[in-house]
Amino acid sequence: MKKIKLAVISSFLFSFMLVSALNVFAQTAAINASRNVSNVSVPKASAAQDATVPQKVKKQPMREWLVMVYINAKNDLGLLPNAFMSVNDMERIGSTDKVAVVVEYGAFEMQGGKSVHSEDSWTLFIKKDEDCHKITSPVLYHTKKADMGSRSHLVNFARRAIDEYPARHTILVVWNHGKGIDGISFDDITGNHISVVELGLALKEISNQLGRKIDMFVMDACLMQSLSIAYQLRDYADIIIGSQETEPINGLPYYWLLGELNKPGRINAKQFCDDLVDAFKKNNPKATEVTMSALNTAAFPRLVSLFDQWINEIRQDKEILQEVRSVVHVKDSRNISEYDYRDLLDYIKHLNDSLRPSRAKAAGEMLASFIREKVIISNYSNDNTIKGLSIYIPSGDYYNPDYWELDFPKDSAWSGLNAELAEQM
Numbered sequence: 001m002k003k004i005k006l007a008v009i010s011s012f013l014f015s016f017m018l019v020s021a022l023n024v025f026a027q028t029a030a031i032n033a034s035r036n037v038s039n040v041s042v043p044k045a046s047a048a049q050d051a052t053v054p055q056k057v058k059k060q061p062m063r064e065w066l067v068m069v070y071i072n073a074k075n076d077l078g079l080l081p082n083a084f085m086s087v088n089d090m091e092r093i094g095s096t097d098k099v100a101v102v103v104e105y106g107a108f109e110m111q112g113g114k115s116v117h118s119e120d121s122w123t124l125f126i127k128k129d130e131d132c133h134k135i136t137s138p139v140l141y142h143t144k145k146a147d148m149g150s151r152s153h154l155v156n157f158a159r160r161a162i163d164e165y166p167a168r169h170t171i172l173v174v175w176n177h178g179k180g181i182d183g184i185s186f187d188d189i190t191g192n193h194i195s196v197v198e199l200g201l202a203l204k205e206i207s208n209q210l211g212r213k214i215d216m217f218v219m220d221a222c223l224m225q226s227l228s229i230a231y232q233l234r235d236y237a238d239i240i241i242g243s244q245e246t247e248p249i250n251g252l253p254y255y256w257l258l259g260e261l262n263k264p265g266r267i268n269a270k271q272f273c274d275d276l277v278d279a280f281k282k283n284n285p286k287a288t289e290v291t292m293s294a295l296n297t298a299a300f301p302r303l304v305s306l307f308d309q310w311i312n313e314i315r316q317d318k319e320i321l322q323e324v325r326s327v328v329h330v331k332d333s334r335n336i337s338e339y340d341y342r343d344l345l346d347y348i349k350h351l352n353d354s355l356r357p358s359r360a361k362a363a364g365e366m367l368a369s370f371i372r373e374k375v376i377i378s379n380y381s382n383d384n385t386i387k388g389l390s391i392y393i394p395s396g397d398y399y400n401p402d403y404w405e406l407d408f409p410k411d412s413a414w415s416g417l418n419a420e421l422a423e424q425m
Helices: 013-029 082-089 151-164 198-210 226-234 254-260 269-283 297-316 318-325 328-332 344-354 359-375 400-405 408-410 414-424
Strands: 063-073 098-113 114-117 121-123 139-143 166-174 184-187 193-194 215-220 237-244 290-294 339-341 378-380 390-392
Touching: 063 082, 063 184, 063 215, 063 254, 098 151, 098 226, 098 254, 114 400, 121 151, 121 254, 139 151, 139 318, 151 166, 151 198, 166 198, 166 318, 184 254, 193 198, 198 215, 198 400, 226 328, 226 390, 226 408, 237 269, 237 318, 254 269, 269 290, 269 378, 297 318, 297 414, 318 344, 328 390, 339 344, 344 359, 344 390, 359 378
Parallel strands: 063 098, 063 166, 166 215, 215 237
Antiparallel strands: 098 114, 098 121, 121 139, 184 193, 237 290, 290 378, 339 390
């Protein structure tokens, strides 16, 4: 989720939530005083745009970048101006000869101080404009009763964009609530969301459409930068960007992002990710929790190998295994807002600091070094115990059943030890 907690809006709760949302709206407006959003306006589709096939787009030249942003604010986030502001941020630069920007937009809206619940979504080709009071980009496609918690809707949006706006490199962003291994892109109208397994399948279909991996997959959402989630997506994106913690409401700096992509010359991935997490920090100056990292998926096969080596060395030493099972190191390590997640590097550090010199300790040090140097490309957090990657350690013998559907517990030795830790928590 983003900074506010996930809620299913019902008629019973609506009045209460609207008052709360308006309070936050006022606070956000004060922070972003240069952007008056009292008259939010989304372009309306013509009758032709209501069709079940996309409007014909003039054949486009090959660009360097295609940026696809899937903005699902069909929940409490839509009562705030931030989905609207994200699109307007993109419209400050718009699409260019080098970068095409396509947005799927669906939201509860604040229009003229009133909430408007729309079941529809609009595909927008982002064009530059100077009007920060309206979204003026043209509508390419209008979907009635769109389910933005559906994998197929995400895939269809991306496929159309890829077909119509060819590019050498691709960024895909999913903007919404995130709930860790419970999933992302919660649509409160349909009651659906995209599970982590479904997200992996969606990225697989999109990368198949591209004929290659997505260059960067970004989750502009809370709590999604954990090992089991990133590992599920490893084969379909070169770089995965997201937040371990609850994400500040302002989210990604889209103006900065498009500005960087439009600079002359080639993008250096490491420098771009370093600058992105720094820009994310600057875009959320008043937030108490600001955390974002970028992960290199090419390092994941070796990561699992080192993980298994570490677990095996722990199991070979009964004294150390007993120390690990004491779970004091889990409890001492940095827990994320959702208690069942711990910062992985902080957990390894707390455990290793308690161990005598041994093969298990050396294996843990090797694993931690590899994560810092090869897996985490960039990381920023205003809390130095949050180092870029979380791991799921449930607090009790209850496991979220979604966890067992993921690849990481199936492919690594961690799941066995994790179960033993959970029983002791």
